Amino acid sequence: MQAEDIIQQKEWHLLTDAERELLQPLAADEQEFNLLKKMLLLAEEDAAAVPAIDPNIQRRLQDSLQGKNQPSKRRWYYAAAIALAIGVGAAYLIQNRKDEPIAHEIPRLERNQKEITPGTEKNQPLVITPPVQETIVKTPEKKDVIVPKVIPPDTYVQTPVQPPIDTIKTNPPPYASINTMLKNDSALMAFVAEAY
Amino acid sequence: MAIRSLSYHDHTDEELLPLVANKAAGAFDELYHRYGQRLFGYFFRMLWKDKEKAEDNVQELFLKVIQHANSFETGRSFSTWLYSIAHNMCKNEYRKQEIRMKHAKTITASPVVAKEKNLDLQKFRIAVANCIGRLDEEKRSLFVLRFQEQLSVPQISSIMHIPEGTIKSRLFYLLKEMKNELQEFKTLHIYP
Secondary structure, eight states: OOHHHHHHHGGGGGGOOOHEEEEEEEETTTHHHHHHHHHHHHHHHHOOOOOOOTTTTHHHHHHHHHTTHHHHHHHHHHHHHHHHHHHHHHHHHHHHHHSOOOOOOOOOOOOOOOOTTTTTTOOOOOOOOOOOOOOOOOOOOOOOOOOOOOOOOGOOOOOOOOOOOOGGOOOOOOOOOHHHHHHOOOHHHHHHHHHO | OHHHHHHTTTHHHHHHHHHHHHTTTHHHHHHHHHHHHHHHHHHHTTTTOOHHHHHHHHHHHHHHHHHHHOOOOTOOOHHEEEEEEHHHHHHHHHHHHHHHHHHHHHOOOOOOOOOSSSSSHHHHHHHHHHHHHHHHHHHHHHHHIIIIIIOHHHHHHHHHTHHHHHHHHHHHHHHHHHHHTTTGGGGSOOOO
16 A cells, blocks of 8 residues: 555554554654645545536537548548649640740741752752842041131230330439438538547 | 437447547547546646636547547557546646746746635645645646546556656655645644
8 A cells, every 4th residue: 555545544543553664754743644634635625626617618529520521521622622723724824835836937038039949950059149248338537627827927926115215214222312411411421430 | 418428338438439430429428428527627737727728628638539539559548548648738738838937927826725614724725725836747747646636556657657666756755745845734723
């Protein structure tokens, strides 16, 4: 018997020595034993105090049981419909491709006037007329020539007109009047000479 | 529906499953009658007493049963198979919740406990509910399967894919841990 079974099923005073020894590390005395017993009893009571499950769940589960294969059938129908649509689309595209050729017919070369049909004329020389070549002659563009303006040589140098010599006025040097005054005053000159 | 399931009343779970695979509505009703409410209780206790979440998980679980009824291994216990699926679903819910908690950073887990006339007993009940609520996913699973679903150690071993010896050892340490957390109620007069 397990330790928890002993606690749940027996009372402390009814325990054998072997059972008490087994429970020793878990419940050393009566108080601890009773504490564990009550705890397990409350846990059991708590287990019973569970609300009732919603009855609709059973109905929903029944529905899914009955229609269990419906989703997979539907899936197959959808897959078949998609495959069909892809097939039809592909066929339509291929059809459109045939109506519209990928490469248009190459236009006949007009330079060969004579049509050659093989097997009708043996050893018929193939006449290939060279294509008319256009020669483009490029003429240099005319540039505007700038003609230099002819100027008469007389007009090159213009000599400045000199005024007549008589009309030139020479400005008197500064202090000239002072100098004349000093020269005229002999007494002053003598004084200066003496002092100097 | 009740009349149909009456005819399947004597069938074992394992006998009913191939009938469910063949879309026998009565067989399915009988299985649902046996395990619907029970698994709802398991999900309800494991998933933070969230009724809607528990109902969603029950529905999803039975849908899996319908879809994989053919792939059930004969010779294996149906109830163990059912609980192992439920256990894995709870693990996924815990992972989702962990991611949500990382982003939200708020834990709003309030224990729903029945009102009690005895205040001490009421306190103890809340403390036990809190104690269970604080357990991590593995320990809570162990506690719920063993003490609330009343499954045996070999059954739990098969559901959780853990050796029986390990289950026993873990149960022992789990009880010890819970007892230590509830030490303050040791001297209270809460016993009938």
